[in-house]
Amino acid sequence: MKRQTTANRPLAAGLSALLLATVALVPFFPSSPAFALSELKRVPGDAQDVEPVPGETQDEPPAADPEQGVAPLQIPMPDPLVQKPTTDTKDDALDDEPPAAPVEVLSDVSKIPAPVARMRELIVEAAASGDIERLRPLLGKGPTQTQVGDGQDDPIATLKGLSGDGEGVEILAILLDLLSTGFVNIDKGTPDEMYVWPYFAEKPLxxxxxxxxxxxxxxxxxxxxxxxxxxxxxxxxxxxITPDGQWKFFTGGD
Structure with missing residues (x-):
């Protein structure tokens, strides 16, 4: 065998040193089996370590913010102090009400009770005379007295006070105009049944x-x-005027 020369010894020593340094850089791992990510040891107290209670569902974790990479903190909104119903019960109640029946306007006085027609005729005659005192016997007395104005004891004095001329002439003209229009029969079949002039009093404008x-x-x-x-x-x-011919009221307003 050919012997190494003294000149080649430094080269062999350098190669050996390089090999030892390379081996020293390689990390040492024990020969143990690899673990899956799901088998890695979890930190004690982690929410994932808590066993779910039967019958309960686990809350979904908040979605991660794609820009920050961290799930945002979500604070629940407080409930309103006043709980409003989802539907308007008042409007529902109004919707359930049946529509009002149309008002029947009457014009033929020959088809109304005779006492009513007679009282109407007497009022027309008294008003056309121009003498307001002729209304006095028609207005009645006591409990059956006709309601006029603010209810003073003397209805004729009240009518004169309501008249623009102070003598009742304007009121007499108004009586004639009212009784020349159509009329309505209200509260039919009840103790409050009445024939009312003019029909505008019971019909929406x-x-x-x-x-x-x-x-x-x-x-x-x-x-x-x-x-x-x-x-x-x-x-x-x-x-x-009531069905029995009593002059019940002569008033203004609603």
Whole structure:
């Protein structure tokens, strides 16, 4: 065998040192089996270590913020102090109400009870005379006295006070105008049954036909009508006579 020369010894020593250094850099791992991520030891107290209670569901973890990479902290919103119903019970109750029956306007006085027709005729005759005192026997006395104005003891004095001229002439003209219009029979079949002039007193203004508006403007002015629309209904004078012929009231307002 050929012997190494002295010149080659430094080269062999350098290669040996390099080999030892390379081996020293390789980490030492024990020969143990590899663990899956799910088998790694969890930190004690982690929420994932808590056994779920039977019958209960685990809350879903909050979604991670894609920009920050960290799940945002979610604070629950407080409940409202006043719990409002999901539906408007008042509106539902109104929707359940049946629509109001149409008002039947009457014009043929020959088809009403004779006592009612007779009282109407007597009022017309007294008003057409121009003498307001002729109304006195028709207004009655005591419990059956006709309700007029603010209910003073002397109804004739009350009517004169309501009249623009102070003598009752204007009131007599109004009586004639009212009794020349159509009328209605209200509360039929009850103790409060009444024949009422004019029919506007019981019919909504927004339901009046053009001819009926003409009838109304024979009693009131355009300004009065505008005030009635704002008020919500007819509020001029009206006359009420019971089926037995008693003159029950002659009043204004609602």
């Amino acid at each position: 927004d339901s009046l036909t053009p001819p009926e508006k003409v009838d109304l403007f024979r009693l009131v002015t355009a300004g009065d009508y505008a005030g009635m629309e704002e008020f919500g209904g007819y509020n001029f004078y009206r006359i009420g």
